Amino acid sequence: MDKILGLITKEIHGFNKTLDTPINLDKGKESVLFGRDSNLQSIDFVSLIASIEQAVSDEYGKELSLVDARAMSQKNSPFRTVGSLAEYINEILKED
Amino acid sequence: MEDISEIKEAITWVKECGDEWYTNYYISDIVAKQWIKNGQLKILIGENAAFLLRQKQSFSLLYYFAASDEGLFAGMRALINETTETLSVDVLHKNDDDNKVGKIFRNIGFDKRIKLYRMRKGKSSISKAKLPKVCYAKRDDAEIIETMLSNEFDELCEQIPDIDEIKSAIDNRQIIILEDDNRVISFFWAERTGKTVLWRYWLTDPKYRSSSLAGLVLLRQVMALHEDAMQTFLWVREDNEKVIKAHEKNGFTKDGLVDDVYCLIR
Known part of the structure; x- marks a missing residue:
């Protein structure tokens, strides 16, 4: 999990350089990523998710897609915080 | 005429x-x-x-x-x-x-x-993720799509399609949607000609933009529907740097064709 968190955080740091309002990572795992309390717009979210998918795929040698029917159907979005996203990725990797 | x-x-x-x-x-x-x-x-x-x-x-x-x-x-x-x-x-x-x-x-x-600017991407590889079932727009959705387009784009210079054009696109299964409470909240209009796809419009209701996966799901669905396309084009406003950068990150580049829109206001 720590490894996954590290990958996500690294991608966000890189991505923040392109944003007018960077994603605030001060709250660690509880840092808001995407959702009602987020400043991230859809178009930025698309790019960020793609880069996280690529980073995780490169690290674990497995193709990964985070946006699927399961993600849509979840009551609480797995993308709402850095921590929830890491947990979600961890689940997917374990299943494969 | x-x-x-x-x-x-x-x-x-x-x-x-x-x-x-x-x-x-x-x-x-x-x-x-x-x-x-x-x-x-x-x-x-x-x-x-x-x-x-x-x-x-x-x-x-x-x-x-x-x-x-x-x-x-x-x-x-x-x-x-x-x-x-x-x-x-x-x-x-x-x-x-x-x-x-x-x-x-x-x-x-x-x-x-x-x-x-026109931007182009060659053939893309797509993930094999199991996406939600694609939902094509119905004729009844034409009005709300027209309203969403009018609210978002500059009628004078962004060639907003009229209701007949939207209905024709719907009949040709060019528009896919996502709904919330039986109401269209996001749509993606992709026009296919042979092996070429033109992304005409990709729009999510502003109320849902920061909280819904709708836009991203539709994007992935469109890419899956057209995975055999050899190239994809889209047009983007020069002043929309954020969107240009996002498309560049997703493999698009400006292909050199430009559309300058001139107006004579009377």
């Missing part, structure tokens, strides 16, 4: 007037016939040029045909004297060329309103 043959005859006649060719008319016969049927098209013949005016609610879109820059200039001056409505014209050109046509329109009194 009564018949599409009038356009073809005008084109033939103009081409005989000179050695060059200036036009911004790239409309398919099917679309043009619909406009004629709806009574939206007017043709004007100048000395060495011809023009089509497509009437929208509060302005007209201008299409030109000319065999010389002098012919275009003279024809436009005469047209402005004969018409009173606000006019909008797209001038397509390569980014690095000396845009003669743009200069003509500026000299006659048009102002440049926006510039759009």
Whole structure:
């Protein structure tokens, strides 16, 4: 999990350089990523998710897609915080 | 105008007037016939040029045909004297060329309103994720799609399609949607011609943009639907740097074609 968190955080740091309002990572795992309390717009979210998918795929040698029917159907979005996203990725990797 | 043959005859006649060719008319016969049927098209013949005016609610879109820059200039001056409505014209050109046509329109009194870049991506690999089932728009969704487009885009210069065009796209299964409470909250309009796809519009209701996966899901669905396409194009406003960068991250590059939109507001 720590490894996954590290990958996500690294991608966000890189991505923040392109944003007018960077994603605030001060709250660690509880840092808001995407959702009602987020400043991230859809178009930025698309790019960020793609880069996280690529980073995780490169690290674990497995193709990964985070946006699927399961993600849509979840009551609480797995993308709402850095921590929830890491947990979600961890689940997917374990299943494969 | 009564018949599409009038356009073809005008084109033939103009081409005989000179050695060059200036036009911004790239409309398919099917679309043009619909406009004629709806009574939206007017043709004007100048000395060495011809023009089509497509009437929208509060302005007209201008299409030109000319065999010389002098012919275009003279024809436009005469047209402005004969018409009173606000006019909008797209001038397509390569980014690095000396845009003669743009200069003509500026000299006659048009102002440049926006510039759009065309971006292109080659064949993409897509993930094999199990996406939600694709939901195609139905005719009943046309009005809400039209409203979403009108709320988002500049009618004068971004060629917002009218309801008939939207319905035709729906009939041709070009528009996919996501709904919340039986209401369209996001749609993606992708037009396929052979092995080429044009992403026309990709829009999510502003209330859902920061909280819904809708936009991203639709994007992935469109990519899956067209995974055999050899290339994808889209147009993006020059002033929308964030969107340009996002598309670049997703493999698109500017391909050199530019659309300058000029308007004469009256």
